[in-house]
Amino acid sequence: MRAVLFDRDGTLVHDVPYNADPDLVAPVDGAREVLDDLRRRGLGLGVVSNQSGIARGLITPAQLAAVNGRVDALLGPFGTWQVCPHGAADGCACRKPAPGMVLAAAAALGVEPADCVVIGDIGADVGAALAAGARAVLVPTPVTRAEEVAHAREHALVAHDLREAVALALALGEQVAP
Template sequence: MSPVKAVLFDRDGTLVEDVPDHAAPDRVRPVEGAREALALLRGRGIRTGVLTDQPGVAGGLLTDADVRRVNHRVDELLGPFDVFAVCPHGPDDGCHCRRPQSGMLLWAGGRICAGPAELAVIGSTAADAEAARRAGAHGILVPNGRTRPEETIRADHVAPDLLTAARALLDGPPKGRVLADERPIQQAYRTGP
């Protein structure tokens, strides 16, 4: 297996607090551990990206400009990210990019020159994990308050938080169903062996 070259994060509910039909950049709040997880990955040369389904665009609740403003704020708070990928379609539009379809992941991976086996996707829903599986990427579910128990049960890999998920990817694809990392934080941030 190839080492992980890039990690794509679901935006709402995984990297930042979930605010439905998010149009206000001033409401963007990183989730606990997001900064540390991103710093850990970037410190090892692993590229990072953001994925977001925004059906509010298709429904007329948001504009493309609204989505760009929120993404810009996410980048200000947690970036720089190597790629942002947005699906502006509704659930019934039949697009190839809306998760659990794999189009958005494959597009984002191509933009940063990472093949599916070199990609990891971290998200909080079964759709994130399924999109990763369909793309041939590695998926890690980080449940939040809206993740259904059956989603957690079906996931190939589950981590209790973003930092644990990031640590699990440092030496390659995730190993084991429930990922845990009990190392002290100082040891986790070491760059040497």
């Protein structure tokens, strides 16, 4: 494993639907510490985030940039941000569970998708990882559906929180180390 890609809302920061206000960004417990540990280890870090609020007219690209900037300020810099601004009916290749953002993030970080672990809170995150040839760790939240957890238990890994997800990602990296 050479890179870890994170979903933003519900994974790195508490989910505020269609957040347009940087002041509402609140990291999940331990996020800064685990990210700093990954940086010390020399791993590439990226964010892959569906943001259909843009397509729906609920947030502007400038507001999204401000919120993402606040995430960077609170959690440290990421090597790549991949954002899908499309709606579910747009049929794009980037909106998770499609693999587009995972593939783009891997390319931006100079690694193969198979060298990435995607950590997210819903089935679309796991689906995007698997479709791209990456590994996945699901961190369920109250919005995660039971069938998404069951699918992740079969095809990926499931963690109780972000710290455990990162520990599982690191263990995956040790399993495939030369």
